[in-house]
Amino acid sequence: MSLKIYNTLTRRKETFEPLTPGRVHMYVCGPTVYSHAHIGHAKSYISFDVIVRYFRYLGYRVRYVQNITDVGHLTDDADAGEDKISKKAREEQLDPMEVAQAYTWSYFDDMDALGVIRPDISPHATGHIIEQIELIKVLIEKGFAYEANGSVYFDVHKFSQYGKLSGRKLEELEAGARLEVHPDKRHPYDFALWKKAEPEHLMKWPSPWSVGYPGWHVECSAMSMKYLGETFDIHGGGLDNIFPHHECEIAQSEAATGKPFARYWMHNNMVTMNGEKMSKSLGNVLNIKDALKKYSPYALRFFILSSHYRSPLDISDEAIRAAEQGLNRLLSTLKNLQSALAAAEDQNNSTAPFEVGEYKSRFEVAMNDDFNTARAIAVLFDLSKATNQYLADNSAPHKPFLEEVEQLFQQLGNQVLGILPEELADEDSSLSGELVEKLIRINLDVRAELRKEKNWKLADLIRDRLNEAGIEIKDRPDGGVDWSVKK
Secondary structure, three states: OOOOOHHHOOOEEEOOOOOOOEEEEEEOOOOEEOOOOOOHHHHHHHHHHHHHHHHHHOOEEEEEEEEEEEOOOEOOOOOOHHHHHHHHHHHOOHHHHHHHHHHHHHEEEEEHHOOOOOEOOOEEEHHHHHHHHHHHHHHHOOOOEEEEEEEEEEHHHOOOOOOOOEEEEEOHHHHOOOOOOOOOOOOOOOOOEEEEEOOOOOOOOOOOOEEEEHHHHHHHHHHHHHOOOOOOOEEEHHHHHHHHHHHHHHHHHHHHHHHEEEEEEEOOOOOEEEOOOOOOOOOOOOOOHHHHHHHHHHHHHHHHHHOOOOOOOEOHHHHHHHHHHHHHHHHHHHHHHHHHHHHHHOOOOOOOOOHHHHHHHHHHHHEEEEHHHHHOOOOOOHHHHHHHHHHHHHHOOOHHHHHHHHHHHHHHHHHHHHOOOOOOOOOHHHHOOEEEEHHHHHHHHHHHHHHOOOHHHHHHHHHHHHHHOOEEEEEEEOOOEEEEEOO
């Protein structure tokens, strides 16, 4: 079965055919770095992470570009309001680049924790001002853009296909428009390519038109075409990016080049929290850092991938805990499998009880159907059930068969989905680090109280039990206590 992708542009599933055989050029809109990443970002970037992983599993050479928006994204997501990063910088009394840098690092820390493979290129909008200015020049020369009082706007009426991605017709948009038309704009839905900066504006650069800053939409067009070409394979992002962001990207890119922009448009659906849309006003935005304090990164990945990327995802503690239980079933199977493999002897006279390749084929069928990770995970559960049955029925299992099954779990569950660790944690070391230290401190505090009360017998008992557990206790002359793990 060939790989099929739902293309937002055509509103149907299409067989994927790369522009260059054996290669995939893919661009996904990255975060605007003015705050910590939240669980909605996790859904988006985990979804596209698995898509990139699967392409590589199929043997494609992928160039994955994901930008960092560090200027130009205004608070109303269009052409009005304050730059989100400048606003944050003003509130925290920092330089805008301090804000952008801090939250860029924070974002990548979160993605690393979630097992999201870093993009091949992560271009920053502020690092590509020249490319954006050059693109705007082309649009003015071709008559698609106009300058007004130091700002430059794209004339949507000059691009006849405006609205082809979102399905919105310009005349219907304008008929029902409630926009207060900016005096510099010819039409309500003309969008800014360059904005003249007010004197107090923090982020600004010289241009042929004014000292100002780029519009949000032009950034992605300039950066994607710089690294992937004027026409490339896949452009991805959240459902909320379709209009106006992606619609405007298509208009300005195709107007400038006269060529198709992205051939396949992919959009992941939104996240709700206990049935409500996440929003700061409701106070229900869950940051990734906070989520990782409660749940393991593997559980979060498993939960997100248990639904299709185009389906909405409702987050609740109960739902993630249920996903965690499901993941633990797979981990238990993998643990039993590895234990049996360690004890097994080479045997070539027994036959395999089931065809391992059948599960691999079923997994690929699921993933080839528009990256259906939910069905792919179901295949892993079927493989888990068959494996457990085989281990229960065989006291002397077939080692080469176990190796084949274990390899498939790693290939599909780890390399493609990223929901299974490469190595399982050793139970003997599961109580380690901060938790162990807290437990030791509690025991030492109790022992100190017993010594104050001259209850030497119980105090010595605690010391002896800790010693048996590998913790060496040394009482200092000043009454303090030193402890260390015995080697």
